[in-house]
Amino acid sequence: MLEQLQAEPGHHVLELGAGTGYNATLLAHLVGNDGQVTTTDVDDDIVDGARAGLAAAGVDNVRVILGDAALGYPGGAPYDRIIATVGAYGLPPAWLEQLAPHGRLVVPLRLRGSLIEPVSDTAPGV
Numbered sequence: 001m002l003e004q005l006q007a008e009p010g011h012h013v014l015e016l017g018a019g020t021g022y023n024a025t026l027l028a029h030l031v032g033n034d035g036q037v038t039t040t041d042v043d044d045d046i047v048d049g050a051r052a053g054l055a056a057a058g059v060d061n062v063r064v065i066l067g068d069a070a071l072g073y074p075g076g077a078p079y080d081r082i083i084a085t086v087g088a089y090g091l092p093p094a095w096l097e098q099l100a101p102h103g104r105l106v107v108p109l110r111l112r113g114s115l116i117e118p119v120s121d122t123a124p125g126v
Helices: 022-031 044-056 093-098
Strands: 012-016 036-041 062-066 079-084 099-106
Touching: 012 022, 022 036, 022 044, 022 062, 036 044, 044 062, 079 093, 093 099
Parallel strands: 012 036, 012 079, 036 062, 079 099
Antiparallel strands: none
């Protein structure tokens, strides 16, 4: 997903889904000292953990925001790149509104009603 995002030095990136902060750390490296990463999560425990991890790693160009990812974070918009590290069934209007002209949005879309059969280690009938 990071390859598809094509983040470059100086970019402002919005990450939707903070997790441990590891992905935000990778993004911070890609955008360099002149760039900025904003990562959001709805869970305050995850936000606290991501902040602690980023601080321990000495990453200072990432801000971690507690909030609903579906709303993005208008306080840092427009973003050159937006990446959702969570699955989505669609594209919330806020994401498109906060994306800079000629920006790039990477989202793993889930298809409603689709059924993925589990993988089996054995052949049928065995």
